[in-house]
Amino acid sequence: MNQALFLRRRSKVHVPMGTGGATRAQVASAVREVTAFRCVLSEPLIEQIGLLSATELKYWLREIVGVLRRETGAHVHHRPFYPDFPEQVLTASEAELYLNAVRHYLTLRRLPPTDHPRPAMLEGNFISRVIEPGSISEFESLLEPLVSSRTSLSEEETADVVWFIRNYKSDVFRLLPETVPFREIRAQVGGALILHVAGDARVDAFLERNVETATDVLRLAVALTGGDVSLTTASTRFTAMKRSMRRLLLRLLDHIPNAAEDVMRHAERWKRLAEVLHPGDYADKYPRALAAITAARRNEAPDSFGSRVETLLAQRHIATLTPILQGHPGEFARRLDATLRRATEPESVLDAFEAVATQVSSPVLLQLLAQVRAPRPLPLRAFTPKGAFAKIYGIKDRREPLAHDVLTRAARICEGALVTRFASLPPLGRCFIDPALREYRVPLAQRASSKSLRTLVRGSRLPMPDTRFIRLFLWWKNGRERTDIDLSAAFFDANFVFKQTVAYYNLKGFGGYHSGDIVDAPEGASEFIDLDLDVLVEKGVRYIVTSINSFTQQPYCDLPECFAGWMARVDVASGEVFEPRSVFDRIDIASNTGICLPFVMDLQERRMIWADLGLTSVPRWNNVQNNLSGVSLMLRALVHTPRPDLETLFDLHVRARGERVTSPQQAQAVFAPDQGITPFDTDLIRSQFL
Template sequence: MFEKLIIQKTLRVPASTGAAGDGAPVARQLDAALLDVGFSASSALLEHIGGLAPAPAMDLAATVVSAVRELVGDHVQHNAYFIGFPDDVPDTIEFWTDRLRAAVLTDGGTTTDAYLRDVATSGGVNLLDLPGYGTYQHTYADLVAAHDELLATAGDRVTVLGLGETAEVEAARLYLALAGSATPHGEADLAILSELAVACLDDVQPTEIPVRENRAVLNGVRLVLGRPLVAVDTTTDVLRLACHVSGGDVSLGAPTRFRAFPRRERRILLAALNEVVGANQDKLADVVRHAERWKRLGERLHPHEYDQWPHAREVFTVARGERRVRTLAGRAEAAIRTGAVGSATSVLAAAPGLLLRSADRLLRLASATEQRVVLDAVAGALGSASGRVLFSLREHVDNRLTPASARMYVNRSRSAWVGPDRRPPLPAGLVAEVSARLDAEISARLPESPRPLVVDPAVLDVALPLSGKAAEGGFAVLPRGSRASVSGELLRFFTYWRQTSRRTDYDLSALLLDDEFRTAGHVSWTNYRHEGVAYSGDVTDATNGATEFIDVPLTLPGHYVVPQVYIYAGESFDEVAESMFGYQTRTREQQGTPFDARTVRARSQLRGQGRVALPVVFARGEQGWQAVWLHLYLRGMPSFNRVEDNTFTTADRVRALVQRRHLTMSYLVDRWRARAEVTMWDGRLPQEPVTFIGIEAPEGLPDGSETYTLDRLSELIPE
């Protein structure tokens, strides 16, 4: 049931329990089929399939191929509007003029090219009315026939698939890893967790569930199935649960329309509230922050009908404003307004996480005497805060020695706002002291490694995965701020979308910036070419799916290439049936169709709020080109969004994120050097069991080795 999901999530193929036999021919066919999409089966996997009877071997092979094709975006046909792309892309105005000429001749009229060119550039023509504009004029088979076969090179991607245990064991392992994660998940992983929670309900459960959103997902299953709730210790835990089972936002970032709850569920929710508040009246302070949601939920739970749970009724009394409860944040804010920073610090000390998140502001407002009070309180809170909060503060103070070029705010939906940074820098001495204390606490929390650590240098520039919300689902997708080397001579990025019910027009564009983040040009449906960068053509309807490409020669003189996906008309990124972004790299001699799975380096889903997506920026540095992951969405306009209208706002966001110093795996590895033997991976297999940390696990590690690859890096973040 979960075989395909496990393969896509872990790059491990669950072992089949099918009958034994001679599956060697199937294994050979699978190996060849995988190479066609940039994958390879490990020797253990080939041996396993070769030992199965033909029928189960074929079933497993079909599942594997289907899973990896979906993973890299090869499960759909990627057609290009211009059949010869990247060659034979016409001049933009000449193409518009040609389409306008076709319209005039169709109606029996006559005109001159000069007149048509003037009309085309005046903006007075609706391009969608022109014959052949925006719709494919050839089939995908025609496109394939027009291109030579891709020439394989040593630089093509080959991702190795390993052999796992049975699907049941792998599913249970993935469930425990997701449920017990110390970092929040994105929407895709929360959906996976929900599915696995049903299947693993009677299996071993995680000893701890640190992330409250995960608790809500697990308790959602338990509530519906009538099982006891677990790990409910705040009123907000109950609110998240009610939002989740109502199909709402478990992070409470967006309003939820609560469904009707059967009496059995109402009793469970109210009993949980009663127990939480009865044990600690201070928990009522959490209600104030979400008062409106609580009032709406009260209309569904009918707390007045249950006299046996008086503390639950208190929650709704507070929500309606009939009883006033002061929150810690409110008390601290009142103290700050009177200039009593020391008193505010004492109040916040009761909530270590809140204190650490407020540390910058407190240090800026504190007098010289009060700064020592704040520093001592921060030091005292470090041992009680989560590891994720410690890492976040460490990254924050590392960026506070000088003013930022711009201050960017990114919410849980990956929407971004930029404003000026008016904060004065923190003194270097304060930054050094806070950083040293954080380093010591983080180092102390890292587990002892019983084996030497072998680290792939490629993983060092991956930003610490402190939240799954800072990334999208997909293949080889890295957290926001991560950098990945881009090799080859040609960079080709693409977007694919398929509309659900109404005509939807997405436009792939590229903004080109110089070393000062000034606009150096753009390529889009309004400008097909710029200094060798080429656009594949505008597709304006995606009933059967549509793809647009942009080709970038890596000899481009600019410093930054910013791919963007604009919604010109139709459904949002959350409404379409499917949408994705990815990039490929090739040499000039490789030829091939515009899309070839073997050249795909990364593929990301596009699922976010906003009408403009900024998945990644390609930056040229001293070491060559790098992909810097953004995972941002801009609000944009309801329709008719274009790259020309967003050059300044896009450049501001790109600059703010590229110039920010992100905490990466390099920092974590440095902390480990004092606790374990750490060596860099040089391509040679070790002779003894090791703990390997990298983008992908190499084949042939000694038995007893443990691997932490992209799907498991978050497990390295201590609680």
């Protein structure tokens, strides 16, 4: 049992069979202790912990509170530069703030803590998280939706899958599906099975069913060495392999017909892998594997599908291109927009696409649907490349215009193909879909998602609590050398015009207040920013972009720990500077970048926009002021990029296999932000609705 995993994924915890004896006072004390993290125990859970002995309850509570501490960021000590923040910053003169900063830069000393206690925190009327009891079978059921996902997993989700395989060993096969639909997950599961369930014949059977292409074999080899199975980042450094491992990979490759072209797609990686595979040692046993790898070594590249398509598009030979694309329906969908813009007869292109649209995967159809429904031209065209960390590129929308009726028909084709596919699934009955779900994005690609308190999809817009004050927080600890991480907030108006920054070099302004710059964190350090939302709105601010910058230029992945988040506070003068029960979001900062934009606040709509993005450019002085162009670009990309939303996805399912009703009380299935299937159930959405 992994209580942290269970609590994070389902807001459930397991209570073992107890021997009884815990008093009502002890149970009440446990319930009260959990409320310090904005959580409440449900009545069934309170009844179950009441069946434990006093000692059993103590150990159970210690484990649960430890999980909640780490989830909210309360497992470390938070001490800002100004201990009485924000009062000391509000009352200090600019000269005093400047001199205190200079003294710290020269001596690394911080201001001593004050003796007078802080008043108790004023409680806001914020919704608490309800924790329910869960069984062992419910916990074990967490694995199947993760493995059955039709899109990529985040690093945290991959770790969850590996935990099950490592701890259940051979018993994990009763929890695994026969086949894994998404190729990256096949490699991750296959690699974990090889490493942790060695010797079980069912491992070979799993690989035979799930390895279908040469790239599947390559991904499996990458997974075994802990690399990026998306194959988009720098080449994996392959290490020496045992003979049994080499034979396994070569055997899998040898069984794949016409592997040469697929090998050539990643020729350089195959060359590096061949250095440890030594395919010549098994030339007689696996001749086709040797031939494919030899072709890559000699750069004997056959004419690839991609190069043929690009040539025909450039020459505008659409009549020749269309039947070729029909043989690759997914690629047809990805290139439909470009093909239509170059076609003299777009209707014939749409006819050809309609004939194969039902063969295109749901994620690709949903993305295409969002693109053709979006207004044109877009204020900004943004691209999020596939990879292990999140980044965005933006360009001006210079696409040739498409007729409205062409875009409308393309949307109908996508909808029709999705409804046809979803109609083959079990009926849903009466369904209620909360219109608020149009603010939440479909979880199409989570590989670059950071570990966070709530499982969120980039671009989703969550309602902010009804409060006047928001407190941003950052905590980090030095890596191998002095590490200076800076928390900043950049303010933009409704037209994305920069207004002001609150950062280490400007501690107060526009209704924002910074807790002071700390430049060394051998035992850990915290920085905070208070935001008075009413004042900011009065000054014309609409967007607040939170920026985290590695001033000393170490990438976050090299730090022992670094995380950030935000709290909703009724009053900034009451309570401790860090109060876990006021934490709404916490995100681990662990990407291979030096600049991170975790979230954006839209004060006009009172929405928090989940960003979880990284900047890779490093100016001479790494702070938000020197990155304003990149910050502004990412802000506009988050706001303007068309992405499929959950209301659309669930509506297509209901059209295919249900009946939509107007209230949750009438429904057999509910889709809403706070009940039934929620936007945070990303594993269920990806495995059951994509």
